[in-house]
Amino acid sequence: MNISVFGTGYVGLVAGACLADVGHQVTCMDINAERIARLEAGEVPIYEPGLTELVTQNVAAGRLHFTTDTAKAVKESELIFIAVGTPPDEDGSADLRHVLAVAHSIGEHMDDYKLVIDKSTVPVGTAEKVQAAIAGALSVRDVSLDFDVCSNPEFMKEGAAIEDFTRGARIVVGTDSEHVETRMRACYAPYNRNHDKLMFMSVRAAELTKxxxxxxxxxxxxxxxxxxxxxxxxxxxxxxxxxxxxxxxxxxxxxxxxxxxxxxxxxxxxxxxxxxxxxxxxxxxxxxxxxxxxxxxQKQTLFAKLQSALGDVSGKTIAVWGLAFKPNTDDMREAPSRELMEALWATGAKVQAYDPEAMAECRRLYGDRHDLILTFDRIQAIKGADALVICTEWKAFRSVDFAWLAGELSEKLVIDGRNLYDVEDMTAAGLRYVGVGRNNLRSTLPA
Ligand SMILES: NC(=O)c1ccc[n+]([C@@H]2O[C@H](COP(=O)([O-])OP(=O)(O)OC[C@H]3O[C@@H](n4cnc5c(N)ncnc54)[C@H](O)[C@@H]3O)[C@@H](O)[C@H]2O)c1
CATH class of the missing domain: 1.10.1040.10 (N-(1-d-carboxylethyl)-l-norvaline Dehydrogenase; domain 2)
Incomplete structure (x- = not known):
C-alpha cells in the first residue's frame, strides 16, 4: 500500500519504518526541514533501540522516503497517518493545532480518495474536527472528493517502540465503516498474523481508550x-x-x-x-x-531528601545519574531530573550529570552554563561530588562498587529515586542511602 506519515517524531518515524519494513511504500513528511535533511543524510535524530538499523535498511530497499513537501505526501498515498505532536495547551487541554493543520493541508492537496488515520493522541471528538477541516479545505477548492477519517491510537512506549509496534498487545481502530475496516486490516495484516489483534470500535471509544x-x-x-x-x-x-x-x-x-x-x-x-x-x-x-x-x-522529593540530608545544598556539587525520563530513550520531556537540577541551580548548587543517551538533549535544553557539567561517563560524574542522586534506572547504573562510591562522595550520600540498590549493601559500605519508601535514614526524610 502507499502510505504517508505526517510527523517524524518518536511515533511517526517508528510507525513509518515498521510499515515500510513489511513491504508498504512509505513517505514520512515533516515540516521540520532540519529533521528531514538529517534523515535524508542517513542520520536518525532520536534515540530508539533498533531504529537506525530499521530506517537504514528500508531506505536502502527503496521503501522509505522523507519529504517536507506536503502536496507530494498527500497526493502519493491512499492512507495518511497523522502522527504529529499534541502538546498541552495553556489550560492543560490537548493543542490540536498541528493535527488540524495537517487535516487542512490534506483537503488542500488531495485529488482522489484518502483514508486519514489519527494516530496522535487526541481528545474524544477530534476525528469529527479532522473531518470538518478536510471538508472545509475541499469546499474552498469547490471540489467534492470521497475520504474517511478513523482513529488508530498508538500504544508504543519509548525505549521499546519497535517491539511494541510490531508485537503489541492490540491494534485499536475506531471506525463505523466497513471499507475503512478492510483497508486497515490490509495495512496491519503483516503484524496481525498469529492472532487477531485488531480491535474495531466506535471512533469516540478508540479516542477515549488511549x-x-x-x-x-x-x-x-x-x-x-x-x-x-x-x-x-x-x-x-x-x-x-x-x-x-x-x-x-x-x-x-x-x-x-x-x-x-x-x-x-x-x-x-x-x-x-x-x-x-x-x-x-x-x-x-x-x-x-x-x-x-x-x-x-513526587518529583520534588529528590531535592527535598537531598536538602534534609545535607542541610544546605548551596555551594555543593551534586552528581546526577540519569537525565532521560526513563531508560532506553534520550527524551527528557517532563523528566524528574529536570525538576531536580532546576531546584539545585536555584539554590546555588552545581550539577555533574551523566546519561547514556540524553547528553545532547540536555545540552540542547540548558545550553552551556557554569553550574552544569556533563561528563563522559558515570565515574567522571562522581569525581569531586558531595552526593549522588539517581534519576533514571539505566542498566548501566545497576552494578556499582559501593566502597569506591563511599570513598569518592564527600558526604557519602546517595539519594536513589529508583530503588536500584540493596539498603544493607549500601550501609555496609559506609554510605548514607535514601531510596523511595525505604526508611533506612529516618533523619533525612523531609518533614
Ligand atoms: N512518544 C510516545 O511514546 C508516544 C506514544 C504514543 C502516542 N504518542 C502520541 O503521538 C503523537 C506524536 O508524539 P511524538 O512523541 O512522536 O511527537 P514528537 O514531538 O516527537 O514529534 C512530532 C513531529 O511532528 C512534526 N510536525 C508538527 N506539525 C507538523 C505538520 N503540520 N506536518 C508534518 N509534521 C509536523 C514535528 O516537527 C515533529 O517532528 C502525540 O500525540 C503523542 O501524544 C506518543
Missing part, C-alpha cells in the same frame, strides 16, 4: 508512590510491600515500582488533557486530579 490506558498506568504509579511515602513514615520497606501485592494476579508486578514520579511526553499531558475533557463535560475527575498532584509532589 487516554484511559495512559491514565490507568499513571494511576498505578502515583498509587505506589503514595504507598512509598506512607511506608517511609511507618518504618516499612515498600519493596517488601511491592512484592507482597504484585504477587496477586489481580494486581500484578507491572507499573508498581515506586520512584521519583512519571515524566515523558505522554502521561503528564494525557492525564491533564483527560482531566480537562472531564471538566468540560461537567464532571469533576477527583481521581485524575489526585494522580497528577501526587506525581507533582
Amino acid at each position: 487516554y484511559a490506558a495512559n491514565a490507568m498506568l499513571a494511576t498505578k504509579i502515583s498509587f505506589m508512590n503514595e504507598m512509598a511515602n506512607l511506608a517511609e513514615r511507618l518504618d516499612v520497606d515498600v519493596e517488601e510491600v511491592r512484592r507482597g501485592i504484585g504477587s496477586d494476579p489481580r494486581i500484578g508486578y507491572h507499573f508498581i515500582y515506586p520512584g521519583c514520579g512519571y515524566g515523558g511526553s505522554c502521561f503528564p499531558k494525557d492525564v491533564q488533557a483527560l482531566e480537562r475533557t472531564a471538566r468540560e463535560h461537567g464532571y469533576h475527575p477527583a481521581l485524575l486530579s489526585a494522580v497528577e498532584q501526587v506525581n507533582h509532589q
Whole structure:
C-alpha cells in the first residue's frame, strides 16, 4: 500500500519504518526541514533501540522516503497517518493545532480518495474536527472528493517502540465503516498474523481508550508512590510491600515500582488533557486530579531528601545519574531530573550529570552554563561530588562498587529515586542511602 506519515517524531518515524519494513511504500513528511535533511543524510535524530538499523535498511530497499513537501505526501498515498505532536495547551487541554493543520493541508492537496488515520493522541471528538477541516479545505477548492477519517491510537512506549509496534498487545481502530475496516486490516495484516489483534470500535471509544490506558498506568504509579511515602513514615520497606501485592494476579508486578514520579511526553499531558475533557463535560475527575498532584509532589522529593540530608545544598556539587525520563530513550520531556537540577541551580548548587543517551538533549535544553557539567561517563560524574542522586534506572547504573562510591562522595550520600540498590549493601559500605519508601535514614526524610 502507499502510505504517508505526517510527523517524524518518536511515533511517526517508528510507525513509518515498521510499515515500510513489511513491504508498504512509505513517505514520512515533516515540516521540520532540519529533521528531514538529517534523515535524508542517513542520520536518525532520536534515540530508539533498533531504529537506525530499521530506517537504514528500508531506505536502502527503496521503501522509505522523507519529504517536507506536503502536496507530494498527500497526493502519493491512499492512507495518511497523522502522527504529529499534541502538546498541552495553556489550560492543560490537548493543542490540536498541528493535527488540524495537517487535516487542512490534506483537503488542500488531495485529488482522489484518502483514508486519514489519527494516530496522535487526541481528545474524544477530534476525528469529527479532522473531518470538518478536510471538508472545509475541499469546499474552498469547490471540489467534492470521497475520504474517511478513523482513529488508530498508538500504544508504543519509548525505549521499546519497535517491539511494541510490531508485537503489541492490540491494534485499536475506531471506525463505523466497513471499507475503512478492510483497508486497515490490509495495512496491519503483516503484524496481525498469529492472532487477531485488531480491535474495531466506535471512533469516540478508540479516542477515549488511549487516554484511559495512559491514565490507568499513571494511576498505578502515583498509587505506589503514595504507598512509598506512607511506608517511609511507618518504618516499612515498600519493596517488601511491592512484592507482597504484585504477587496477586489481580494486581500484578507491572507499573508498581515506586520512584521519583512519571515524566515523558505522554502521561503528564494525557492525564491533564483527560482531566480537562472531564471538566468540560461537567464532571469533576477527583481521581485524575489526585494522580497528577501526587506525581507533582513526587518529583520534588529528590531535592527535598537531598536538602534534609545535607542541610544546605548551596555551594555543593551534586552528581546526577540519569537525565532521560526513563531508560532506553534520550527524551527528557517532563523528566524528574529536570525538576531536580532546576531546584539545585536555584539554590546555588552545581550539577555533574551523566546519561547514556540524553547528553545532547540536555545540552540542547540548558545550553552551556557554569553550574552544569556533563561528563563522559558515570565515574567522571562522581569525581569531586558531595552526593549522588539517581534519576533514571539505566542498566548501566545497576552494578556499582559501593566502597569506591563511599570513598569518592564527600558526604557519602546517595539519594536513589529508583530503588536500584540493596539498603544493607549500601550501609555496609559506609554510605548514607535514601531510596523511595525505604526508611533506612529516618533523619533525612523531609518533614
Ligand atoms: N512518544 C510516545 O511514546 C508516544 C506514544 C504514543 C502516542 N504518542 C502520541 O503521538 C503523537 C506524536 O508524539 P511524538 O512523541 O512522536 O511527537 P514528537 O514531538 O516527537 O514529534 C512530532 C513531529 O511532528 C512534526 N510536525 C508538527 N506539525 C507538523 C505538520 N503540520 N506536518 C508534518 N509534521 C509536523 C514535528 O516537527 C515533529 O517532528 C502525540 O500525540 C503523542 O501524544 C506518543
